Amino acid sequence: MDLSRRQFMGVGGAGFLAALPGSAFGLRLFQSAVDNPLAHYPDRGWEKIYRDQYRYDSTFSFVCSPNDTHACRLKAFVRNGVALRTEAPYEMGRISDLYGNKATWNWGPRTCNKGFTLPRRIYGPYRLKYPIVRAGWKQWADDGFPYLTPALRSKYKFDSRGSDRFLRLAWPQAFDYLAKGLTAIAAMYSGPDGARRLKEEGYVPEMIEETHQAGTRTLKFRGGMGLLGVIGKYGMYRLSNTMALLDTHVRGVSEQDALGGRIWDNYTWHGDQAPGHPFVHGLQTSDVDFNQLRFAKLHIQTGKNLVENKMTDSHWFIEIMERGGKIVTIAPEYSPPATKADYWIPTRPNTDAALWLGISKLLIDGKRYDETFLREFTDFPLLVRTDTLKRLKAKDLDASHACPALDYSTSYQGLTKEQHAQICCPVVWDRQAGGPRVIHREEIGHNFKVDCALEGRFNVTLADGQTVEVLPLFEMYKEHLKDYDLETVHEITHSPKDLIERLANDIATIKPVAIHVGEGINHWFHATLMNRAEYLPLILTGNIGIPGSGCHTWAGNYKAANFQGSPWTGKGFKCWIAEDPFHPNLDPAADGKDLKVRGTFKDEAVAYWNHGDKPLIVDTPKYGRKCFTGKTAMPTPTKSIFFTNVNLINNAKWAYEMIKNVDPKINLIVSVDIEMTASVEYADFGLPANSWMESTAYEVTSSCSNPFLQIWKGGLKPLYDSKDDVKILAGVAEALGRLHGDGRFADYWKFALEGREEIYIQRLMDASTTLRGYSFKDIMDGKYGEPGTALMLFRTYPREAFWEQIHESRPFYTDTGRLHAYCDIPEAIEYGENFVVHREGPEATPYLPNVIVSSNPWIRPEDYGLDPNDMDADVRHVRNIKKPWADVKRTQNPLWAKGYQFYCLTPKTRHRVHSQWSACDWNLIWDSNFGDPYRHDKRSPGVGEHQLHVNPQAAKDLGIRDGDYVYVDSNPADRPYVGARPDDPFYKVARCMLRVKYNPAYPYHTVMMKHAPYIATERSVKAHESRPDGRALSEDTGYQANLRYGSQQSITRSWLMPMHQTDSLFHKQKVYMGFLFGSEADNHAINTTPKETLVKITKAENGGLAGIGPWKHGLSGFAPGQESGDMEKFLGGRFIEVDHG
Amino acid sequence: MDLQFAPHLVEAVVRHFVDRDLADARATYLRLYNDLVRLNLDRDPSRQESLNRYLFLSLGLDQPIGAVAAEFPGVSQEVHVGTASRSEGCFLVPPQGAVLVRLHPARFENAERLTRFLRNEWRHLADMKDPAFGYPEAPPDLDPPSRDRYALLWHIYVDARTAREGRQPMRGREQWKEEFDRYWAHVDDPGLRARAFERFWQAEELTHPELIDMGRDPHLFIRRYAGVAGDGRLGGRCPLCGFPTFHWVLNGRLKEAVAARIRADFRHWDPSQGACERCVELYEIRAGLW
Structure with a gap:
């Protein structure tokens, strides 16, 4: 029945009156009972029930620590042992550091809708309640782990995990099975036999070589965004390091030769890094504390949505308005921040580099650049050889040149002698001397005294006698930018010419200028170039290193570098994840600085697994087989994946390719999570972790966007048979020790097994430049504010990227010590x-x-x-x-x-944190226009429904009405998975179908689908098609999908950007004061690119109830793109007409 | 009206009736036949044919054909009725345009059904002789599914007009709707199917090329008669992937190499069924046409 409210009221009213003996009777009775309601009121005791809603027995504080960079410390209110609600914190202004510096009160309150609905997740029906093992895997184990031929992979359902069943295990059983499994796999792929097997299984020689015949190298571990819980999450890397102990048993090698597992990246695999940053300044990422935002006078968001995706801290951006700053938004769509902006520059997706190049050209042509800054801090004066295209180096001029000793570079920044010799000194053109002049990397800022040329063409004679033409980079850029005149940039980007000029003018005349970069940029294949381009106008105008300036990005709480190691403090972060497994320090009072560190593991980008478990190798007509993956980035074959705190399979680009064609070759997949996810459904083990509110062990986190160190444990007794993350890891290690009769495994995890994780936290603090001097006890006693909190020891508050470089004339973390507009690797x-x-x-x-x-x-x-x-x-x-x-x-x-003519933007939704909260009913209802707690349309997978935002005219041209179900397909050559056959039941699972919502904010050829919903799985599709209520709720696992069919990942694939795999990029190490050449996970590694796709949209079903007719809400006259006459009148401001006559 | 019955048909019909009634001594035809035998009318073999004709006419078995032919005077004044070896039906015989009727003897058992059948057939002939209908000189070359759909649509068009004239059609609306539902089962929405059928049932002045086109493209039919909005693409399930689709690629647009690839995976698939655009793309890639 579909009654309007008016009808309901009418019927209900009549029915109610008819039920009374006489309608006047009730009225007469009421009048006689209460003559004066103010003087005499009926019993109000019932009101207590409502007031008691907020009564609580106790409170505790904990950190809501999803992957959003905020890490809000919430207060939970408990009654009868149940956390009824959470509340935002108001204590931020009390938090201080060792020296008495205090945070601003403006940090509080801090939380968002996710924090408020967290109890619905904790008590919700989708928790992982006890350890489970896939029946086929258990059978494989019980059969003695025979080598998995294709036939046996089928027998044990490695190639059909999605249709196997799970069995409950007790924790000791689970640990024992895992210990045996890890051992069996390591043994299977160790030695010459292991290498042979890998070859027979089709892995390329480069990958096999990288194993060094250690089967442990095929074991992959991933602590999902480990900064969110350094002990339990990053502890996964310690478990990887533990595998070196296993290697001594499997291969019988000495401890010196023992190799641990591989540790998988996080930040870069999520595509969250601005991968161009290390190319410009040598740092993993430039970011600042959020309270630095408000100092900007010109604030530019490019591909960034600080309104929706930084909800807790978006007020910092809003404060710019209060302080008179100008706000500019660059995005294809009229986005939420665009609504706050002074002007919005629309762009064609994927063309931002051209926009910034055009702006740079306008700045240079107009001579609106800071010449002094260019000379002192950038590579624009450095000479580049026109023959080799490499920078002219001192050794080109003098083969015997010896670089001068550099104190700061070596003692503080960690430059080694070998590295120094390798990078050599750059050369400028000395205008006074009229010839080349060798400089070194510390000649920067006020230490740079040369009157060097920015323009001109010069010939130099090299050490070998040949003469070559060299140009200052600035001169070369003038030529280079001829391709990016205003008209051309307009044609490339579709951005209005007047707005391009306006922004160039603003950058030239306003200071400080800050550019904030989001995944609207970083998720493209050529993000590296876009990031480098974003820096150009800032470099040209000297907008680096001063408050309110710079180019920054935050996405994902990636910053293990917050626990920065150094020669003067110790190994920092590494003393937790990479303590020497053969010589762990068992003294609880040991100083972290004294810990012996040895990383037996090797880092690796998940992206290679995601690329079919292979590197980028192309058969070229000119050179034959060519490998574009650098040796420093080379992966090993993946035979085991052990991950925590990440919905790895759900969020994998090309997820269905992974499930169908890649994971069947993997012998063990272990997912540690608090909820039943698709990753668990496609795993061999699901291990339930305690939630943030249930943690019985101390955890620690910090952030890339605020200055707070936070330590906490939960205040709720775990609801189910779950364990703290660290206890799970320690349990596996202990079981390995039992299996091999080796006490070193347990020793390595001694304090975790004893429930004394605070010892590891203290060591972490001791060994980090940012925390040395703090004691765990003081922090927990509330010496620095609310117990568990303190300020990280940063050089400035707010933390300002490159403050030392600009204010103290220190070299940037590049080989030249300067900001780079050029890359000559x-x-x-x-x-x-x-x-x-x-x-x-x-x-x-x-x-x-x-x-x-x-x-x-x-x-x-x-x-x-x-x-x-x-x-x-x-x-x-x-x-x-x-x-x-x-x-x-x-x-x-x-x-x-x-016909694949739509760019598909896949940003984060404000109602979820990546895939977290995807099973929280309230958030799902809010998350789309099709949320419906009653599920009137039984086609809906749950109370929510994923949606695709489409320009109304584009949709209409495709015959698609508002609310219709559509398919979103991308290149059929390889998506949703390679070799898809229409009659394969899995094809149905994998193809993306969802609802369309008209949204005029999107340009014609651009659609938007929020990323990382819970994907459709074989079980959820079966449920959707067989349950009477149509819910996509898996029968035996309780997994709730957000889509009927497919997912956002149906349209994505792997892209291994060659520039992310170099062996030669010189840049700063991530977590230690030092440099490296080439790859490092999360630093210079494959930054994945889910937006690099084109889609075709075709109608699947009508949007109306049960597929009949159109979705009625689209016809209300109020819906965008289908406005009624009255609505158009209202929008046009024509409801009130002024008669001027 | 020159109505001629072939002797072997008449004999076959008479024998059919006699044989059918052998088990029932009181049956009309058997009694009559036995009476005639008693009158020794059959002693002279040369009179057997007369006996058969006598029986045929005295039983009024010729009347339905004469009556239906009279309903369509414009078709032909010359009708020859013979035995159908396989398919029954009415055919125009050039050059004079006589009507040739081929029937199974059993067809004569039920005069009413025969009449309805003949009426359907004769209206087909009337359409063919109507220049506005545009029946071609050579029969159309159609693949079997398209031919079946085309034939079905013409039958419905014929019987719908008969029904509107107040006469009994070969099949009623409900019967044709059932048949139609089977042929257009790929249209998921029963409301859409019903709407299309109802509008078609009322159709006037269709032409033969239109029927051919709608037979070839079942979606064209729905577009035309279901009043589908926009470009009117029809939702139905792709025979390959089973997903509902509004984006069909039908045999006219299917490359042979692609169709061959599809058939290699789907033995029972026929190009006339079409496939969704996405499936066709998948097979275009396999065929190296991407």
Whole structure:
């Protein structure tokens, strides 16, 4: 029955009156009972029930620590042992550091809708309640772990995990099975036999070689965004280090030769890094505390949504308005921050590099740059050879040149002698001397005294006698930017010319300027170039290192670097994850600085697993088989995955390819989580962890966007048979020790097994530059504010990136010590990315995929002889074709021609944190226009429904009405998975179907689907199609999918950006004061690119109830894109007409 | 009206009736036949044919054909009725345009049903002779599913007009709707199917090319008669992936190489069933056409 309110009231009223003996009777009775309600009121005792809603027996504080960078410390109110609600904290202003510095009160209150609904997750029906093992895996174990031939993989359902069943285990059983499993797998792939097996299983030689014949190297461990709980989550890497002990038993090697497992990256695999940052300044990421935002006078958000995705701290951005700052938003869509902006610059997705290059050209052409800053802090004066395209180095001029000793670089920044010799000294053109002048990396800021040329062409004679032309980079950029005149940039980006000029003018005239970069940028294949381009205007105008300036990005609480190690404090973060497993310090009072550290593990990008468990290797016509994955980044074959605090499979780009074609080759998948996720459904083990409110062990976290150190434990007794993360890890290690009769396993986890995790936390603090001097006891006693809190010991409050560089003239973390607009590593020159340049995406473009838009003679990319028409994805990765825009715009991406004409943006929703809260009913109801607690339309997978935002006109042109179900398909060559057959039941699971919502904020060729909903699985689809109520609620696991079919990941695939895999990029180590060349996880590694796709949208079902007719809410006249006459009148402000006559 | 019955048909009909009634001594035809035998009318074999004709006519078995032919005077004044070896039906015989009727003997058992059948057939002939209908000189070349749909639609068009004239059609609306539902089962929405059928049942002045087109493209039919909005693409389930779709690729647009690839995986699939755009793309890739 579909009664309107008016009808209901009418019927109900009549029925009620009819039930009374006489309607007047009740009225007469009331009047006689209470003559004066104010003087005589009936019993009000009932009101106590309502007031008592807020009564509580006790409170406790804990940290709501999802992957959102905020880490809000919440207060939970408990009654009868149940946490009824949470409340935001108000104590931030009391938090101080060792020296008495205090945080500003403006930090509080801090929380968001997720924090408030957290109890619904804790007490919700989707918790993982006890350890479970997949029946097929257990059978494999019980059969003695026979080598898994294809037939046995089928027998034990490794290739059909999604249809196997789970069995309950007791914790000791689970630990024992895992110990045996890890041992069996390590043994299976160790030694020559192991290498042979890997070869027979199809792994490439480069990967096999990387195992060094240690089967433990095939064991992958991932502490999901471990900073969220350093002990329990990052503890996963300590477990990986434990595998070196296992290796001594499996291979019988000495402790010196023993190798641990592989540790998988987080930040970069999520695509959250701004991967261009290390290329510019050498740091993993430039970010600042959020309270630094308000100092900006010109605040630019590019691909960033501080309104929706930084909810707790978005007020800092709002404060810019109060302080008179100007706000600019750059995004394809009219986004929430665009509504707050002074102006919004719409862009074609994936073209931001061109925009910034155009702005840079306007600044240079107008001579609106800071010449002094360029000379003192940047590589613009450094000479570049036109023959090799490399920077002119001292050794080019004098083969016997010896770099001078550099104190700060070595003693503070950790530059080694070998590294120093390798990077050599750059050269400028000395205008006074009229010749080249060698400088070193500490000649920066006021330490740089040379009157050097920024412009001009010069010839120099090299040590070998040849003469080569060299140019200051600035001169080269003037030539380079000729390709990015205003008209061209407008054509490339679709941004209005007047707004491009306006922004250039604002950057030139307003200071400080800050650019805040989001995943609207970082999730593209060419994010590296876009990030480098974002820096150009800031470098040109000297907007670095002063409050309110800089180019920053925060996404994901990635910053293990907060626990920074140094020669003067100890190994910092590494003393927890990489303490020497053979020599653990068992003295509870030991200083963290004294711990012996040895990382037996090796870091690795998850992206290679995500690429079919292989590196990027392409058969090229010119050079044959060519590997584009650097040796420093080379993965090993993946035979076991052990992860915690991450919905790894759900959130994997190309998830269904992983499930269908990759994971069947993996012998063990273990998911530690608090809820039943798709990752658990496709795992061999599901191990239930305690939630943040139930943790019985101390945990510690900090943040990349605030200055707080926070330690906590939960205040609720665990509801189910779950354990603290660290206890799970320690339990596995202890079981390995039992299995091998080796007490060292337990020793390595001694204090966790004893429930004294605070010892590890104290050591972590002792050994970190940011925490040395704090004592755990003082912090927990409330010496620095609310018990469990303290300020990290940063150089400035608010923390300001590159403050030392600018104010104390210290070198940046690059080889030249300067900010880089140029990259002369061999890979960059080969790929045509030595200059910051605009490239069309390898897939998300209407034009020739991956084309370099340039006519610059100093960009000389290698095309490897690859056919421009070849649409193989790996080929598109590496095909470097250079063309000026006039030629590019005449090309066409064949996919575009086939109707794949929509960019698909996949931002985070404000109602969930990635996939967390995806099973929380309230958040799901809020999350889309189709939330419905009553599920009137039984097609809905649950109380929520995922949706695709589409421009109304685009939808109408496709015959799609508001609310219709549509398919969102991308390149059929490999998605949703390679080899998809229409009659494969899994194909039905994997194809994305969801609802359309008209949204005029999106331009015609751009659609938006929020990322990381709970994906459809084989079980959920079966449930959806067989349950009378249609819910996508798995029968035996209780997993609740957010989509009927497929997921956001149906349209994504892996892209292994070659520039993320170099062996030669010189940059700062992540968690220790030192440098490295090449890859490091989360630092210089594959930053994944879920947006690099084009989609086609086709109608699947009508939006009306049960598929009949249109979705009625779309026809209300109030819905965007379908406004009634009255609504249009209202929107146009024509409801009131003023008669001026 | 020149109505001629082939002797072998008449004999076959008479024998059919006699044989059918052998088990029942009181049956009309058997009694009559036995009476005639008693009158020795059958002693002369040369009179057997006369006996058969006598019986045929005295039983009024010729009347339905004459009556129906009279309903359609414009079709032809010359009707030849013979035995159907396989398919029954009425055919126009060039050059004079005589009507050739081929029937199974059993068809004569029920005069009313025969009449309805013939009426359906004769209206087909009337359409064919109507220049506005546009029946071609050579029969259309259609694949079997398309031919079946085309035939069904023409039958419905014929019987719908008969029904509107107040005469008994070969099949009533409900019967045709059941048949139609089977052929258009890929249309998920029963309301859509019903709406299309109802509108078609009222259709006037259709042409043969239109029927051909709608037979070839079942979605065209729905577009035309279901009043589907926009570009009117029809929702139904793809025979390959089973997903509902509004985006069909039908045999006219299917490349042979792609169809061959599909058939390799789906033995019972016929190009006339079409497939959703996505499935066709998947097979275009396999066929190297992407």
